[in-house]
Amino acid sequence: MKRRSFVAGAAASAAAGWLGAGAARAWAAAGETRYDLIVIGAGTAGIPAAIFAAARGARVLMLDAANDIGGTLHLSTGQMSAAGTKLQASLGIRDSASAHFDDVMRISKGTADPELVRLAVDNAATTFDWLTDHGFEALPDHPVLGQGHEPYSQKRYYWGAEGGRSILAVLRRELQPSVDQGRVDVSLSTPVTALLTDDAGDIEAVRVKSGLAETVFRGRHVLLACGGYVSNPQLFERLSGVRDYGDNGYPYSQGAGIELGMSVGGFVRGRENYLSNFGSILADDQFPAKMFARFVVIPQQRQPWEIFVNARGERFIREDEPSFDKREMSLLSQPDLRYWIVFDEEILTAAPPGVGGFSREEIREAFDAHTWFIKADTLPELAAKAGIEVAGLQRSVEDYNRGVTERRDRLGREHLPKKIVKAPFYAIRHQGHSTTSTVGLAVNGALNVVRARGEPVRNLYAAGELLGAGQLMGQSFVGGMMVTPAMTFGRLLGQRLPIGGVHA
Ligand SMILES: Cc1cc2nc3c(=O)[nH]c(=O)nc-3n(C[C@H](O)[C@H](O)[C@H](O)COP(=O)(O)OP(=O)(O)OC[C@H]3O[C@@H](n4cnc5c(N)ncnc54)[C@H](O)[C@@H]3O)c2cc1C
Structure with a gap:
């Protein structure tokens, strides 16, 4: 041989x-x-x-x-x-x-x-x-x-x-x-x-x-x-x-x-x-699923313009938390290791594109193509489509917007560029894995x-x-x-x- x-x-x-x-x-x-x-x-x-x-x-x-x-x-x-x-x-x-x-x-x-x-x-x-x-x-x-x-x-x-x-x-x-x-x-x-x-x-x-x-x-x-x-x-x-x-x-x-x-x-x-990672956008709900994309959630690379909410519509971490470990640990206690990144039209237009490797236009297109990208004319509709508790999401957005006005966020977030007010509203689902x-x-x-x-x-x-x-x-x-x-x-x-x- x-x-x-x-x-x-x-x-x-x-x-x-x-x-x-x-x-x-x-x-x-x-x-x-x-x-x-x-x-x-x-x-x-x-x-x-x-x-x-x-x-x-x-x-x-x-x-x-x-x-x-x-x-x-x-x-x-x-x-x-x-x-x-x-x-x-x-x-x-x-x-x-x-x-x-x-x-x-x-x-x-x-x-x-x-x-x-x-x-x-x-x-x-x-x-x-x-x-x-x-x-x-x-x-x-x-x-x-x-x-x-x-x-x-x-x-x-x-x-x-x-x-x-x-x-x-x-x-x-x-x-x-x-x-x-x-x-x-x-x-x-x-x-x-x-x-x-x-x-x-x-x-x-x-x-x-x-x-x-x-x-x-x-x-x-x-x-x-x-x-x-x-x-x-x-x-x-x-x-x-x-x-x-x-x-x-x-x-x-x-x-x-x-x-x-x-x-x-x-x-x-x-x-x-x-411990799971801080989450990705996966291909679909057929778990285990391949990765589709990743939002840049590391504030050292991109400061957040959006908020993160769990299935109850609650924010659970200041989105500009610099510690990797604190972010990962915070996801452990969220139902199904899942959260949504929520923002509005003004943020989508003004913020640096948040999905790694995607242009702003490609992010817009994803809302028509991928079920984890959700878009709606009102916050209650967005919550209902995404599977987030409606009242919880509304409370979190109001609370966050108040923090932006007063320049004081309840979770201690420092980067507060814009309120979430202008339709359409957007949510991108994330899964810890x-x-x-x-x-x-x-x-x-x-x-x-x-x-x-x-x-x-x-x-x-x-x-x-x-x-x-x-x-x-x-x-x-x-x-x-x-x-x-x-x-x-x-x-x-x-x-x-x-x-x-x-x-x-
Ligand atoms: C995407 C990804 C990125 C990572 N990045 C990093 C990183 O940057 N830094 C870091 O420290 N760690 C990282 N890790 C983890 C790290 O790479 C792994 O923990 C490490 O390589 C595993 O080494 P191993 O020798 O235990 O297993 P492996 O390298 O997987 O080797 C095990 C081998 O056993 C064989 N095998 C399995 N079952 C049997 C069987 N019954 N009989 C005979 N052979 C069998 C497999 O085919 C395989 O060749 C990463 C892991 C992944 C998946």
Whole structure:
């Protein structure tokens, strides 16, 4: 069989179903070879684990349900945070892992897991330096303090021109030699369906499915790196406790790792940390729905001319609230994570267009084309059409208009350019939704999956989103605290697992 190149990417691998000559060997050897490490999921966490374990001489098998490696890196913005990097030093930025730790705990209001956060930030710079040493290029003006999330106290936030794909390009390149040399076997379109244990409860093997065939691979260590559950609406609702409104995750993020971990006694944690983003205009009401557009609700980018109301017609946050976290937290207590952005004709005419990427004319056209854009001649009619309580909306608009006249807003809003008085009136519906999974499999500080009483499943590890966004970010969104920890934990496991007598 000819060796295939990872660099060729999805097209070649999709056709083959496999990557690397080792994959054929893997099947031939199924049941015979005992791998040092089986990595379930060739994504953000899994690929670094395979690269670093192979570099120590380990025999690695990496299995993925998809027909390409990369996982969520194909979609991710790929924003990373790391303190004490070579890039920072070259720019004269003095930073430290402990300052990074303090920021994560401050932004998460103390809700993140300090042990895992410490492990992630203490080792983030080495991960980031490794990436840049191997060809990753951050955007020219990076690092920055923040974007789209609460800012850090120091510039330690970076990403590449192609987001997650800029990272994946490096990982592909660095994995390929290990595949060529037969140290890593990669098998695509091969979902793992079960973990098999011995009498002691240790993991002995994994069962995989490929087409109609089922095969068993034996391994000394098994790493669950198969991502979150954001594309599994049933599991999402069961674990997060809210409906899965948005469809913007990696399709293979089905929560398989959670099911696999729980099948051998693992348990999940972090439901209390659920947080949605501050909402988007989705394609329709068929949830989970794709994103249609986003109103610019970040006052640092566009000051609000409109008001935000919930289904009761109540304003629930000053619309020019500068804190990302306060805005996101305020949406949590609104019915169905839903609100409407309400304005009138004068505002539509005078304000900078509010829907990202839309001209004023395109916004006007959307009121004839999309059911979440609602237009009416009176406020009561607008409320009725939108599904907002009529009296509530009228009260809120009167109250807001009084605040504009008196230059004093009840919620403390400072940007008060215009009253809402002139028909037609407009409302654009917004829906809070998630791109990541909050709840995750419980692990200890060595990333060992643990059972309910705290004892580890000796040779089973987990890394990446499978740990739950709520562990590394708590009930908040902390910039770069998913991609960087995923890669870092994968790397650390690859470097530290006791393999063939080789210990880091
Ligand atoms: C749109 C978007 C933007 C984001 N932006 C950022 C950002 O800027 N910064 C940040 O820090 N985080 C961001 N995130 C989150 C971050 O990208 C993810 O949390 C992270 O990439 C997940 O890494 P992972 O290794 O856990 O999973 P993945 O990278 O998804 O890898 C998991 C792999 O497991 C495979 N798999 C699944 N089930 C099985 C199975 N049964 N058997 C075998 N293989 C299986 C999948 O196919 C996949 O390849 C974003 C997420 C999204 C969706």
